Amino acid sequence: MKKIGIFGGSFNPVHNEHVKIALGAIEELKLDKLLVIPTYVSPHKQNATVESGEDRLNMLKLAFKGVEKVEVSDYEVNSKGVSYTYLTILHFKSIYPNATFYFIMGSDMLENFPTWKNPEIIAQNAELVLLNRKGDSHLNAPSIKKIKELFNKEVIFLNTEGENVSSTEVRLRIKLKLNLDGIIDSNVKDYITLNNLYGLDKYYNYVCKVLPEKRRIHVLGVILTAKKFAKLLGENEKKAELASLLHDIAKYEDPSKYASVLPSGCTSEVAHQFIGEYIAKSTLKIEDEDILNAIKYHTTGRKNMSTLEKIVYIADLIEPSRKYEMVTYLREVIGNDFESGFKICVKEVLDFLKLGGGEIYYLTEECYNYYK
Ligand SMILES: [Fe+2]
Ligand SMILES: [Fe+2]
Structure with a gap:
């Protein structure tokens, strides 16, 4: 039976920590395939301004170019509207009916997981995998216990420990014209420059x-x-x-x-x-x-x-x-x-x-x- 990981997010933009997490997940969970799926509109960030789905997809393809077992999926971007995880999992379940799915989520998402749309469908159809981030305070026992009580489900922990880099920091670094070496892929950086993404506003310009x-x-x-x-x-x-x-x-x-x-x-x-x-x-x-x-x-x-x-x-x-x-x-x-x-x-x-x-x-x- 195939093991398929699902790694979703805004990826606004994708950075090296995302790639590290993906590689760690493939190795630790012995995945046959990892689907990297950018959201169209995240249910958790409906008011946030993000670059277009097409640009985020293109950047992901550059960042994961040549990485074995990773498939960047345009499913949520092409579906438009709010991207609900349960729908995505049901979609891929229909394509790979015999696979075991591993849904990878940031530890900051765990607490709110029970309030997501149809969390029980996600829990029934996928193993829940939790990421570690350095200095994370979210890995608290109560929310893990709650998941177990609500969904009768053990949470799997990934050992791969991410640095606490966020896409927010990457965007700020771009606006403040700060170094991005080692933080994002150089092809992604070129793409951002070429397409004038995360453009400067007048206040950032003045500060620079x-x-x-x-x-x-x-x-x-x-x-x-x-x-x-x-x-x-x-x-x-x-x-x-x-x-x-x-x-x-x-x-x-x-x-x-x-x-x-x-x-x-x-x-x-x-x-x-x-x-x-x-x-x-x-x-x-x-x-x-x-x-x-x-x-x-x-x-x-x-x-x-x-x-x-x-x-x-x-x-x-x-x-x-x-x-x-x-x-x-x-x-x-x-x-x-x-x-x-x-x-x-x-x-x-x-x-x-x-x-x-x-x-x-x-x-x-x-x-x-x-x-x-
Ligand atoms: Fe000051
Ligand atoms: Fe200061």
Whole structure:
């Protein structure tokens, strides 16, 4: 009897981790065939903007070119509409009636699996295979137990451990003109360039113009971290992305050119937050007050901050490329609880500045006194 794996997703775009997972699945599950199936519209991401099904299919074909046992399928793309997994599995079951199917899913999908459309049809017709991602917190026993109770089904774990690269990060890297070597296939990269996919918008363009690569890597980290917290706290992810993207736009501006914009007594260390807000408003025509304030107070904080302001402040402090001694501890306290972690961060920042012996701007103290 044939063993056929089903590996679905948006693949927007396909990256090297997808390929690694596919190869790992073929080997570990001893598959005769692995169907890689891009969704047309994902039921979980109905509002997301994705490149066309045709482009995503073409990129998958390039990434999997010459890879044995892999078949890139256009079934869901050609079916149009929302791509429901149970329909896909029934379709392939009708083509290969005697095969055993292995449905491969990310561990982040497991928790919601019971709420998918007709999950029992999926569970009846396929083995459920769970991927491991580094640092994954989703592999919790309750959701696995729940699957067993609901569907009388054991979940199979793949040992292949993926790096925590996401298509979101790949798209941001493209927009920030950052290196993609080792992250996506070079033919896929050429395809993206040639077809002008994931095109630049004016804000990303501006950031690429005014910030050097090193600072853009920091910005990437701030965006990814802020988006994560926005999702967690029910904030608008788009606003978190834009505020994070722009938070350091004035980092390389000469403060002496912006004297009229700077409040009196403003130190050189904090000047860029005020100039940044000014540029965002006057040059980039950002009108959203919350975004402007998130830029304006990202270094000092202030009294009574909005959730978005706190998110950008924290993301700036703990994003993955930050290397200072305390950062692991701060990531931990924020990971445990955002609000109490935020207060700890505010205190630690002030302590650190006092230790350095430099001037401390009044907003930093005000922020500390308000939240202590
Ligand atoms: Fe900054
Ligand atoms: Fe920053």
